[in-house]
Amino acid sequence: MKLVVRYRCGECRARAGLLYLGNRSHVLETPCLLLCTRKGLPTFIPPDLLPSIHPDALALHASPLHFFDSPSAKTLASAGGLHKLISLPGYTVAAIARDFVCIAEHGSSNKIGASFQTPFGRRTVKPVDYMDVINAMQPDIWASLPDEVPSWVTHKRNKQSVERTLNWLDSCISLKKDGMESGLGCIVGGNSVEERGFCAQEVAKRDVSGFCLSGFGLGESAEERGLLLEAIMKNLPDEKARQISGLDLPEEVLQAVSAGIDVFDSTYPHSLTMSGLAMVFPLDMEECLSGRTSENANDVGSDFTKINLRAVAYRNDTSPILESCRCYTCSKHTKAYINHLLNTHEMLAQTLLDIHNTHHYMNFFQAIRNAIQGGYFADFKAWFASRRQAVNEGILVSSAA
Incomplete structure (x- = not known):
């Protein structure tokens, strides 16, 4: 090695x-x-x-x-x-x-x-x-x-x-x-x-x-x-x-x-999948700071990092988990379909949700590598930490508000 x-x-x-x-x-x-x-x-x-x-x-x-x-x-x-x-x-x-x-x-x-x-x-x-x-x-x-x-x-x-x-x-x-x-x-x-x-x-x-x-x-x-x-x-x-x-x-x-x-x-992606949660935290620092990235603040169960797809509010939601996501799940299926699968205890729900969560987490590591290679890792880390702190303190406001 x-x-x-x-x-x-x-x-x-x-x-x-x-x-x-x-x-x-x-x-x-x-x-x-x-x-x-x-x-x-x-x-x-x-x-x-x-x-x-x-x-x-x-x-x-x-x-x-x-x-x-x-x-x-x-x-x-x-x-x-x-x-x-x-x-x-x-x-x-x-x-x-x-x-x-x-x-x-x-x-x-x-x-x-x-x-x-x-x-x-x-x-x-x-x-x-x-x-x-x-x-x-x-x-x-x-x-x-x-x-x-x-x-x-x-x-x-x-x-x-x-x-x-x-x-x-x-x-x-x-x-x-x-x-x-x-x-x-x-x-x-x-x-x-x-x-x-x-x-x-x-x-x-x-x-x-x-x-x-x-x-x-x-x-x-x-x-x-x-x-x-x-x-x-x-x-x-x-x-x-x-x-x-x-x-x-x-x-x-x-x-x-x-x-x-x-x-x-x-085990983070797997743990979220087991709870019916989907990752939605943003990864592009520049887009987020410029306001070009939409937030999921209005989603039920959202804390700006993940959403609860078991919630009744997603029963008729025909949008993907994340519009910008290119994973198999977001390309083929909707929140409503995954909500249905979760609430009817179909194993396909975990498969589709785990695909999305794993893909998003892998993108997170890709964003880290890009930040190191681009020479802005310290800024990326500070931006990400400030968002997570704002989420924990309940003070993050939707850009759409």
Whole structure:
């Protein structure tokens, strides 16, 4: 895995470039988004529709912890890896655990255990079990497991999380197959700036291809997150990619991009889809400031960022979710049709809504890359943050009013 940084923001650490992955000749433009999946496939979007979602929708996020039951590591290995099992050879697969993980007391490698919740109860696995799954998946990107802690734990527990995570990483490195790409080393430390910085220093000394910033979105404030990211980034080499888990909201993504993050995994589009919500926040700063972009303030359930398509008001609304959107859903269907599907509990509703939400979120990442390449990322971030703050305070006024 090789990262080539092509553009930088002069006012922060934000950067844009190309991420080359192994022998598969896969190239991702960064900052980029890994699509949320269940065991390799998006929950609501069938494989034949994946190419139509967005030109940049080329990378899939799959948690290796989901392959300890069915399909098993043996089944994956027999199929020739996850790419062949899901019949998507042209896509990038990233094996990174998003589940909340706790690693047991460290010791010799055969005594370490990572505990996580499954539909069948809590399960504990050893490093050798974990690496069996990783080796069977044959992913383009993989990460070690972190010992994650919420923001309110003691300093002693933060220090302990670092020790356990480093010990697990060392075990994984020793167990990876010859010729296999080195994985991402997890950086933890909870809400401790000191431990986050120390963990980053230690992981950077290991044989890793990049870094996975874990344990975010577990109770820290935006201000605290900024300090933690700063402590981490100043201890990481510039030439290796950084990935982060746990940040979903657009303003959280912008904060991480400005700190120097390259790769994101997010359940945000999926979460909105599950609630019958559609993204509608504007992405073109110039059009919005000039008043050429229409707002959705008059839509029922709108907070200027998303609308509730279950609302009765959309029963006869024959307009698309967004007039300017070029996704399959907005090109073919209306709010009234999706409202009907949602309220009659047709699964097609989630499919169409997930297509739109994923497409819009991918456009958000494209707007971020354009802003970095165009040299106006700081202005874009400030504009976006001011709009979100106005929404939260209830003071944003429709341009049509």
